[in-house]
Amino acid sequence: MAMAVPIVINSTHLRPVDTRKDLPEIADLIELCFASTMDADGREYIRQIRRMAFESRGIGLPVPGGRPFSVPIQGYVWQENNHIVGNLTLIPYFKAGRVVYMIANVAVHPDYRQHRIGQRLLAAGLLDAHSSGAQKSFLEVRRSNAAAQALYRRFGYEIAGVRPRYYRDNGEDAFLMNLD
Numbered sequence: 001m002a003m004a005v006p007i008v009i010n011s012t013h014l015r016p017v018d019t020r021k022d023l024p025e026i027a028d029l030i031e032l033c034f035a036s037t038m039d040a041d042g043r044e045y046i047r048q049i050r051r052m053a054f055e056s057r058g059i060g061l062p063v064p065g066g067r068p069f070s071v072p073i074q075g076y077v078w079q080e081n082n083h084i085v086g087n088l089t090l091i092p093y094f095k096a097g098r099v100v101y102m103i104a105n106v107a108v109h110p111d112y113r114q115h116r117i118g119q120r121l122l123a124a125g126l127l128d129a130h131s132s133g134a135q136k137s138f139l140e141v142r143r144s145n146a147a148a149q150a151l152y153r154r155f156g157y158e159i160a161g162v163r164p165r166y167y168r169d170n171g172e173d174a175f176l177m178n179l180d
Helices: 023-037 040-054 117-131 146-154
Strands: 014-016 060-062 068-070 074-080 083-095 098-108 136-142 158-163 174-179
Touching (some): 023 098, 083 117, 098 117, 117 146, 146 174
Parallel strands (some): 098 136
Antiparallel strands (some): 060 068, 074 083
């Protein structure tokens, strides 16, 4: 993966997600950042994160039939005054024999935006993905979210496709952005 922005990470505010303690605050942050556009699936995702936190496992979701479905919870958080104000989730998987990472839930508390927190979270996530052997990463972003698109472009992401009417709350398109 080629990255256009140099990666420098030496902040005491940035750290990997600790699933044993961070999930409730991550759920609150994601809900705060995306509440106005969250559909039923998004609300269910928040419930599942809270449920994982409550069950103190943080690594599996129950599915019909009682078997756990393992969900890799990786990523980074940004803390200010001992509270999580930024989050980035990494979801690794294999596609055609290649390690690929999906970047999800890039969320920064509204009171802390414009302080390069999203940039630092993304840099950490990409460095992690690269060091884990990822050859590609991708994400999706609302067509109307110009600020996020600009951030992703600074890191070398390019629009690779469109998911028409992807968001159920208002039928807005999603851009798929890739970084090879």
